[in-house]
Amino acid sequence: xxxxxxxxxxxxxxxxxxxxxxxxxxxxxxxxxxxxxxxxxxxxxxxxxxxxxxxxxxxxxxxxxxxxxxxxxxxxxxxxxxxxxxxxxxxxxxxxxxxxxxxxxxxxxxxxxxxxxxxxxxxxxxxxxxxxxxxxxxxxxxxxxxxxxxxxxxxxxxxxxxxxxxxxxxxxxxxxxxxxxxxxxxxxxxxxxxxxxxxxxxxxxxxxxxxxxxxxxxxxxxxxxxxxxxxxxxxxxxxxxxxxxxxxxxxxxxxxxxxxxxxxxxxxxxxxxxxxxxxxxxxxxxxxxxxxxxxxxxxxxxxxxxxxxxxxxxxxxxxxxxxxxxx
Amino acid sequence: xxxxxxxxxxxxxxxxxxxxxxxxxxxxxxxxxxxxxxxxxxxxxxxxxxxxxxxxxxxxxxxxxxxxxxxxxxxxxxxxxxxxxxxxxxxxxxxxxxxxxxxxxxxxxxxxxxxxxxxxxxxxxxxxxxxxxxxxxxxxxxxxxxxxxxxxxxxxxxxxxxxxxxxxxxxxxxxxxxxxxxxxxxxxxxxxxxxxxxxxxxxxxxxxxxxxxxxxxxxxxxxxxxxxxxxxxxxxxxxxxxxxxxxxxxxxxxxxxxxxxxxxxxxxxxxxxxxxxxxxxxxxxxxxxxxxxxxxxxxxxxxxxxxxxxxxxxxxxxxxxxxxxxxxxxxx
Numbered sequence: 001x002x003x004x005x006x007x008x009x010x011x012x013x014x015x016x017x018x019x020x021x022x023x024x025x026x027x028x029x030x031x032x033x034x035x036x037x038x039x040x041x042x043x044x045x046x047x048x049x050x051x052x053x054x055x056x057x058x059x060x061x062x063x064x065x066x067x068x069x070x071x072x073x074x075x076x077x078x079x080x081x082x083x084x085x086x087x088x089x090x091x092x093x094x095x096x097x098x099x100x101x102x103x104x105x106x107x108x109x110x111x112x113x114x115x116x117x118x119x120x121x122x123x124x125x126x127x128x129x130x131x132x133x134x135x136x137x138x139x140x141x142x143x144x145x146x147x148x149x150x151x152x153x154x155x156x157x158x159x160x161x162x163x164x165x166x167x168x169x170x171x172x173x174x175x176x177x178x179x180x181x182x183x184x185x186x187x188x189x190x191x192x193x194x195x196x197x198x199x200x201x202x203x204x205x206x207x208x209x210x211x212x213x214x215x216x217x218x219x220x221x222x223x224x225x226x227x228x229x230x231x232x233x234x235x236x237x238x239x240x241x242x243x244x245x246x247x248x249x250x251x252x253x254x255x256x257x258x259x260x261x262x263x264x265x266x267x268x269x270x271x272x273x274x275x276x277x278x279x280x281x282x283x284x285x286x287x288x289x290x291x292x293x294x295x296x297x298x299x300x301x302x303x304x305x306x307x308x309x310x311x312x313x314x315x316x317x318x319x320x321x322x323x324x325x326x327x
Numbered sequence: 328x329x330x331x332x333x334x335x336x337x338x339x340x341x342x343x344x345x346x347x348x349x350x351x352x353x354x355x356x357x358x359x360x361x362x363x364x365x366x367x368x369x370x371x372x373x374x375x376x377x378x379x380x381x382x383x384x385x386x387x388x389x390x391x392x393x394x395x396x397x398x399x400x401x402x403x404x405x406x407x408x409x410x411x412x413x414x415x416x417x418x419x420x421x422x423x424x425x426x427x428x429x430x431x432x433x434x435x436x437x438x439x440x441x442x443x444x445x446x447x448x449x450x451x452x453x454x455x456x457x458x459x460x461x462x463x464x465x466x467x468x469x470x471x472x473x474x475x476x477x478x479x480x481x482x483x484x485x486x487x488x489x490x491x492x493x494x495x496x497x498x499x500x501x502x503x504x505x506x507x508x509x510x511x512x513x514x515x516x517x518x519x520x521x522x523x524x525x526x527x528x529x530x531x532x533x534x535x536x537x538x539x540x541x542x543x544x545x546x547x548x549x550x551x552x553x554x555x556x557x558x559x560x561x562x563x564x565x566x567x568x569x570x571x572x573x574x575x576x577x578x579x580x581x582x583x584x585x586x587x588x589x590x591x592x593x594x595x596x597x598x599x600x601x602x603x604x605x606x607x608x609x610x611x612x613x614x615x616x617x618x619x620x621x622x623x624x625x626x627x628x629x630x631x632x633x634x635x636x637x638x639x640x641x642x643x644x645x646x647x648x649x650x651x652x653x654x655x656x657x658x659x
Contacts, residue, residue: 028460054460060490065449065483072453075438076388076467079457093479100443101450108429109439110422111645146646169648244647 004186012155012187013043013120013176016162017082019191021051024080027166028073030057030066031084031120040086041122041181063094067119071102071171074117082166085121088137088175095140102171103146114169118162123151124177124215124265125313131301134309136266138213141173142242142275148172148196149242153217155185157240160194168196177214177265197244201253205235208323209253211276212263213239216314220263223319234323242272250276251284258289259326263314268296290326295319331542336607337616339381339538343373343595345620346397349406352624353396353413357573361632362413366427369397371536371568374594375500376401378541378563379468382549388436388454388467390447392500393428394567395440398470404432410627416634423637424645436465445471445478448497452484455493455552466494466552474505476519485560489526494552496545497560500535502567507579523560535563536592539601566592 007015020027029044029051035058038045048056059066063085070081085094098119105113125134141149148170152158158176165172202217203224212220217238224234235253239245254260260280264273273294280292295314303309331339350368357366369376372394380401383389391398399409405420412419413427420432431439438454441447451469458465475481476499488495499519503510516522523530529551533544541563548559566588570577577585602608 026461057491060483060486062483062486064479065452065487068446068449068480068484069453069456069487072390072438072447072450072467073457074453075433075450076436076454076457077433078454078461078463081453096443096446097449097480101441101446105439106648107645108421108425109431109433110420110424112421112431112433114648148647 004188006184007155007187008182008184009155009158009176010042010181012159013162014045014047015187016159016166017044017047018050020163020166021047021055026078026080027082028055028057028079029082029084030059030070032059032061032086034058034084039084041178043120044084063090064097067094068097068101070117071097071115074115075105075113077114080116080166082118082120085119087133088121088123089132089135091137091140098141098147098171098173099144103144106170107146115171116169118165118172118174120174120176122178123175124179125297125302125309126179126215128304128306128309129178130304134302136264136297138175138242139266139271142272146171147243149175150196150240151175151213151242152240153180153214153238155183155187157194157200157238159187160192161196161240163191164193164196167193172196175214179215194240196241197246199237199239199246199249201235201249202238203234203236205233205257207233207257208259208261208326209235209237209250209257210261210263210319210323211237211239211250213242213272214265216263216265219314219316220319222316223323226316226320227323232323232327247279247283250279254280254284255287258287260288260292261295261319261322261326262292263295263319265297265314267299268294269299271296293322293326295322331539333607335381336602337612339377339542340598340608340613341616341620342377342380342401343538343598344617345623346373346376346400347595348620348624349396349400352628354569354573356628362427363415364426364428366413366573367394367571368567368569368573369394371588371594372500372502372565373397374538374541374598375498375535375563375565376470378538379496379498379545381542382545383468384465385435386463387465388438388451390438390451390467390469391430391440392447392471392475393440393442393444394472395430396427399430399432399437399440402432402437403435404430404437406623407627407630411631411634414631414634415636416631417637417641418630418634422641422645445475445480447471448475448480449484449487451495452488452493455488455495456491458494459491464553466496466549468496468498470498470500472505473499473501473503473510473513473519476522477513485526485528485558488558489528492555492557494555495558496548496552497558499560499562500565501562502565504567504571504579506571509579518562520560520562528558528560530560530562532562532564535565536594536597538594538598
């Protein structure tokens with residue numbers, strides 16, 4: 001068997017963009033510093049040399065304007081834009097174009113419109129980027145009907161999910177955790193797609209189900225591996241796309257283990273974590289042998305100091321403790 | 328006055344009276360409780376949509392405002408289906424899911440009216456970007472009001488169109504009121520067109536009650552866009568004869584002011600007077616069009632009234648294009 005090469009999360013995303021741009025001239029990349037600079041995390045590196053500045057468009061700092069432009073180009077049926085919102089925290093200055101425009105057009109137009117736009121954005125704490133560059137705001141997208149929300153945790157998933165997202169005819173919010181760009185993993189050179197709405201069981205287990213996303217998948221796996229030495233068997237599920245959500249895989253796992261821990265880096269209230277807990281209570285209540293446990297960040301802004309930020313984020317230790325609590 | 332073919336003159340008149348007749352009938356139907364929701368009428372502003380749209384083709388795009396019926400009609404949208412939409416019927420152009428504020432007809436390049444002030448302006452820029460990158464010779468026109476010209480989207484979208492030299496025309500319908508706030512209290516500049524200077528593009532202000540004047544400035548702007556020379560900002564000074572919405576008590580402007588505009592600046596009357604004085608069209612031709620339009624609007628109302636309501640299960644349809652599991656089926 002050929003050895004699959006290992007590349008970084010950022011490189012995997014770059015390959016997905018490169019593949020889609022080479023395949024379909026309607027795919028364009030737009031955003032702040034995506035051209036010559038290659039994106040602040042290097043995801044769009046080199047694309048401008050291959051596809052030129054008409055298809056890899058550096059924009060002014062005008063998120064509402066350029067995301068709205070992407071929405072219009074998609075609605076007109078003329079382009080399939082991949083627009084970069086540099087940090088998810090900048091959502092506020094462009095939110096109308098996402099939740100009132102892109103998300104609703106298909107429904108408001110009686111099903112006629114297709115809005116094939118991908119909004120790539122960067123989420124998450126861990127880089128001492130402080131309160132306006134570190135948030136995990138995916139719940140704000142999950143809450144809005146009409147948006148698909150994708151959140152990969154590995155380079156392999158990143159490439160396959162981005163290809164699917166670009167080929168999807170609906171608006172997709174593609175969220176990349178900033179602490180994952182440098183991680184390496186096996187990624188095939190050829191193009192492949194991972195369907196939206198299929199969770200991945202990152203580790204099989206029989207005692208506890210842990211549902212985690214993005215960076216938290218890695219921390220959940222660390223906790224699971226530690227506990228395995230003590231004979232505790234943890235199943236780690238990465239939904240990969242939060243909308244559509246693979247309800248079936250999650251429920252089947254809960255029914256098997258009878259115990260659920262949800263790890264979500266976002267704020268605790270009205271979050272992805274509470275959503276999965278509600279799902280479990282509504283659809284798998286009879287299987288539950290213990291109360292559902294949530295591991296989330298506290299309801300505070302993200303602090304700057306590494307000492308405080310470490311405390312703020314869900315850690316491997318906190319996940320480990322939560323798993324022990326439900327046993 | 329520019330040379331306008333007889334055929335075009337007839338089209339302009341028909342479009343204007345069609346908008347007027349449509350809106351007057353909609354006002355009555357709304358008052359009778361047959362049309363639900365909010366209704367914002369275009370009466371008084373007919374010359375703007377018509378003067379601009381006289382230069383557009385089916386493959387050109389427009390984005391509209393919450394006062395969008397006029398743009399829809401002038402772009403050639405399906406009137407029977409739009410009337411049914413106003414009623415909330417299953418045969419509506421948006422299957423009863425959009426209503427008056429979100430009238431759209433993608434088949435004729437109408438990318439949608441918008442309930443969010445200024446929300447559609449970047450969409451026109453996006454359509455223009457798509458036109459340019461696909462090497463087409465279409466154009467996109469963004470319609471918006473004076474209130475929207477204070478919005479982030481207005482400034483960001485015009486700047487993008489200017490730096491990328493996109494085939495788009497920005498048409499501000501300055502009807503002097505942002506709901507109740509008069510123009511003089513929204514901005515200190517005399518004309519919205521002055522703002523074009525800040526983005527290095529041409530800006531021109533025009534009498535929006537004179538369809539010939541609108542026709543002329545729109546011609547230049549649209550031709551310029553088609554030639555690849557970039558965007559233009561047009562301010563059409565106009566006036567809405569009715570309130571902001573149907574049922575508006577209009578406590579912010581005097582009866583005399585409205586009366587003056589109705590008596591002196593009715594775009595349809597101005598057009599009629601001009602073509603009759605110059606002998607371009609006859610009284611009979613004008614009457615003939617009025618009659619034809621009346622019938623067409625009545626037919627659309629009949630169609631809307633006789634159409635069925637949407638089925639309850641349709642509430643769950645048209646969210647996503649591709650089948651998705653675990654989304655809509657997930658009902659608590």
